[in-house]
Structure formats: C-alpha cells, structure tokens
Amino acid sequence: MSAPAEPTPARLRAIPSRLIAGVAVVADRLVGERLAAEGARKWHFAVLAVLAESGPASQAELSRRTGIYRSDMVAVLNELADAGCVRREADTADRRRNVVTLTAAGRRRLERLDTLVADAQREILAPLTPAEQHELTRLLTLLTDHHRPPHPHPRDAG
Amino acid sequence: MSAPAEPTPARLRAIPSRLIAGVAVVADRLVGERLAAEGARKWHFAVLAVLAESGPASQAELSRRTGIYRSDMVAVLNELADAGCVRREADTADRRRNVVTLTAAGRRRLERLDTLVADAQREILAPLTPAEQHELTRLLTLLTDHHRPPHPHPRDAG
DNA sequence: GCCCAAACATTTGTGTCACTAACGAAGGTA
DNA sequence: TACCTTCGTTAGTGACACAAATGTTTGGGC
Numbered sequence: 092m093s094a095p096a097e098p099t100p101a102r103l104r105a106i107p108s109r110l111i112a113g114v115a116v117v118a119d120r121l122v123g124e125r126l127a128a129e130g131a132r133k134w135h136f137a138v139l140a141v142l143a144e145s146g147p148a149s150q151a152e153l154s155r156r157t158g159i160y161r162s163d164m165v166a167v168l169n170e171l172a173d174a175g176c177v178r179r180e181a182d183t184a185d186r187r188r189n190v191v192t193l194t195a196a197g198r199r200r201l202e203r204l205d206t207l208v209a210d211a212q213r214e215i216l217a218p219l220t221p222a223e224q225h226e227l228t229r230l231l232t233l234l235t236d237h238h239r240p241p242h243p244h245p246r247d248a249g
Numbered sequence: 250m251s252a253p254a255e256p257t258p259a260r261l262r263a264i265p266s267r268l269i270a271g272v273a274v275v276a277d278r279l280v281g282e283r284l285a286a287e288g289a290r291k292w293h294f295a296v297l298a299v300l301a302e303s304g305p306a307s308q309a310e311l312s313r314r315t316g317i318y319r320s321d322m323v324a325v326l327n328e329l330a331d332a333g334c335v336r337r338e339a340d341t342a343d344r345r346r347n348v349v350t351l352t353a354a355g356r357r358r359l360e361r362l363d364t365l366v367a368d369a370q371r372e373i374l375a376p377l378t379p380a381e382q383h384e385l386t387r388l389l390t391l392l393t394d395h396h397r398p399p400h401p402h403p404r405d406a407g
Numbered sequence: 408g409c410c411c412a413a414a415c416a417t418t419t420g421t422g423t424c425a426c427t428a429a430c431g432a433a434g435g436t437a
Numbered sequence: 438t439a440c441c442t443t444c445g446t447t448a449g450t451g452a453c454a455c456a457a458a459t460g461t462t463t464g465g466g467c
Contacts, residue, residue: 274425307415307416308415308416308417309414309415309416319415319416319417320416320417320418320419322416323416323417323418343414343415344415345414345415345416346414346415346416347415347416
C-alpha cells in the first residue's frame with residue numbers, strides 16, 4: 092500500500108462545479124489577502140466601485156448592484172463610514188432611505204484597492220495566455236448571464 | 250436619476266475573480282439543491298466518490314483527497330456511518346487510524362448522488378457548446394494546477 | 408528497553424459568508 | 438382611513454474553512 096502520488100482522484104477533479112469552486116477559493120484568497128493587508132475586504136471594494144461608477148445611492152440600491160444582502164450592507168457601510176470613505180445621510184426626499192456618498196478619501200481608497208485587486212487578477216490568470224484569459228472571461232460571462240437571478244425578489248426588476 | 254436597467258455595473262462584472270465567484274455560487278447552489286433533496290451535501294458525495302475510486306482509506310487520507318479538513322471529516326463520516334453508507338473500524342495494523350469502507354448501501358447511494366451531480370453539471374454548463382464546455386474545463390484545470398498547494402504539509406508527496 | 412517526534416481522530420472554537428426573520432419608520436395607493 | 442410595500446437595522450441560522458489543543462498510537466534513535 093504505497094501512498095498514491097495523486098491527492099485528488101481524477102473523477103472528482105473532472106467535475107466542473109468542483110473545478111470552479113476550487114478556482115474561486117484560490118481567487119478569493121488572493122484578492123482577500125491583498126485587501127486584508129490594507130484592512131479592507133472585497134465588499135468594501137465593491138461598494139466603493141459602485142459608488143464611483145454610478146454615483147450616490149441608497150443602501151438598497153447598493154445591495155442590488157453589489158450582490159451584498161441589505162443586512163450585511165449595514166456593517167460594511169459602518170466600516171466605510173468610520174474610515175471616512177463614505178458619508179451616510181438621511182434622504183430628504185424619501186426619509187426611509189439613506190443616501191450614501193463617496194468622499195474624497197473614499198475615492199483615494201478605491202484607487203488604492205483597485206490596484207490591489209488588479210494585481211490579484213493578474214496573478215490568478217498568470218498561467219493563461221492573454222487569448223485564454225479573454226476566452227475564460229467570455230465563457231464565465233455567458234454562464235453568469237444565463238443563470239441570472241438565483242431567486243431574488245421578482246418585483247425588483249423593472 | 251432613473252433606475253438603471255443593469256443591476257451590476259460593467260466595471261465590477263468584468264473582474265475575473267468576481268466572475269468566478271459568481272459562477273461558483275450558482276454552481277454550488279445547483280449542486281447543493283439537488284443533493285439536499287436527498288438529504289446529502291457535496292462532501293458526502295466527495296467522500297463516497299473517493300472511496301469508490303480508491304478503496305478503503307483512513308480519515309486523514311480522505312481529508313487530503315477531498316479537501317475537507319480532518320476536523321470536519323469527523324462529522325461527515327458520522328453522518329455517512331449513521332446512514333449506513335460507510336463502516337468506520339479501527340485499523341488493526343495501525344491503531345491510530347480508522348479504516349473507512351464503502352458499504353453496498355453506500356455504493357447505491359453514490360450511484361444516486363452521482364446522477365444528481367451529473368444533472369447539475371449539465372444544467373450549469375447548458376449555455377455553452379460542448380467545445381466551449383471542454384475549453385472551460387481545460388482553462389480551469391490549468392488554473393487549479395498552477396495554483397496547487399495553498400500551504401499543505403510538504404512531506405505528504407512521496 | 409526508553410524517549411521523542413510525528414501522525415491520527417477528535418473536540419471545541421473562530422471568522423466569513425449567504426441568507427432568513429422580524430422590527431419600526433416611512434411612503435404609495437385606494 | 439386602512440393596507441401593502443420599501444427601507445434600514447438587529448439578531449440569528451447554517452454551511453464552510455480553518456486553528457488549537459488533547460489523548461492515543463506509532464516509529465525512529467539511542
């Protein structure tokens with residue numbers, strides 16, 4: 092009974108969902124480690140990126156666009172606000188809402204985090220040629236577009 | 250400020266690690282839902298598959314081959330043993346170890362779960378042509394092979 | 408033979424993440 | 438008015454990855 096050289100049997104390795112999950116773990120770790128070095132998590136980056144691209148938004152809107160649950164958004168915004176990256180003010184037009192606004196400090200922070208995330212992407216995709224990287228992105232986009240809403244509230248879509 | 254039709258900004262969508270994570274969530278959900286309908290989780294399937302392919306093994310070996318932590322393996326094997334899918338006996342040759350063996354019931358269960366997992370794979374990859382499915386698998390395999398060991402014990406490989 | 412380092416199975420605990428349930432406050436509509 | 442929904446918030450659940458510590462057992466060096 093000599094120890095086999097291959098740790099994971101071929102049968103399991105060939106299962107796409109396991110393959111994808113494995114790559115996702117690696118990718119998340121690489122991104123997470125870099126962001127953690129700056130005291131950030133991926134959600135901070137996602138929120139800042141959405142604010143920079145689409146302008147001020149309510150928390151519910153940020154939830155939909157980033158994929159973070161409204162419940163979890165609270166803590167993320169608390170942290171971003173504590174760091175001075177965003178302002179959270181009551182919406183005068185609709186007092187149920189908070190208007191979340193990117194600050195100058197937030198914009199600078201996004202710039203920094205953006206670099207880190209981009210570095211991580213490069214490391215993740217390093218073993219692929221540029222053409223392969225593009226193809227992978229294309230295929231993954233096809234999958235996400237097809238499997239759009241897992242089961243979100245149907246009344247959200249316009 | 251009309252509500253934009255696109256929930257997620259293009260900038261975030263284009264990030265490979267986010268793309269991968271999104272697909273992984275969808276894939277995990279599709280697999281998980283099917284397995285849950287039979288009261289199983291993916292780890293049950295993984296352990297059964299390894300046992301079927303490589304024969305009886307110690308818990309530590311199963312840990313290495315499935316990727317489950319030794320700590321978590323205990324509960325998984327408890328559940329599989331309670332369901333009569335595996336036998337867990339002390340190894341007479343090395344009494345530190347348990348020998349985990351697939352039972353006839355376990356083999357039948359694996360057959361069933363295998364079908365469910367295969368169905369899920371088909372649904373996940375549905376939007377891709379067979380050639381694209383193959384290419385995606387190839388690219389993901391390249392990535393996993395390159396990013397091999399996060400930090401496993403170096404003395405395992407023989 | 409004895410001693411020590413390692414492997415093993417196990418328990419317990421931690422942190423992250425996706426997600427649900429429930430609440431009060433506010434708005435829209437009939 | 439009453440009703441239903443959205444919003445922000447708190448609290449809690451369950452799966453998962455992982456660390457730390459414990460007790461048992463094994464193998465190697467002496």
